[in-house]
Amino acid sequence: EKSQHSSIQLEEFLAKTDNAKSGHVHHGKSSVLIVTLNTINTVVGGGILTIPYTVYQSGLVLSILSIFLSMLFGISSIYVLVKCKEITGHYGIGTIGYECFGRKSIFIVYTLTCILCLGLPSSFMIIFSDAATPLVEKMLGVENHMIRYLILAIC
Known part of the structure; x- marks a missing residue:
């Protein structure tokens, strides 16, 4: 009965979302190529920088140890996510979290997603400005610490 009650709550939650109101509900239809390219873009891009x-x-x-530990955490996270997907039958992290932990988990998942979406581009901009500052200073023939902030503002 508890799983039926939680399924009803999940359906009510999904019915309130914008995607459900517009009639468009995404059911994991991304191609393997798109998912692979997005993963490579994020991991390799961040890694190279x-x-x-x-x-x-x-x-x-210490670097090799931390990379190895990150790999182990990543593998275990994917394993748990796939198991949760198999148990709940849902594809999205938000809906899996809702099914497993209730309404509060949705806010946690989407807050962490927002932090990732803001943090990753911010770190790329900072790294780019660190690399571009000496080049711009050399091109302009000046040494000024404000050039770095100008590059960040342009990004």
């Missing part, structure tokens, strides 16, 4: 600096700052042994 951040791993060299991380290795330089923390040393080779």
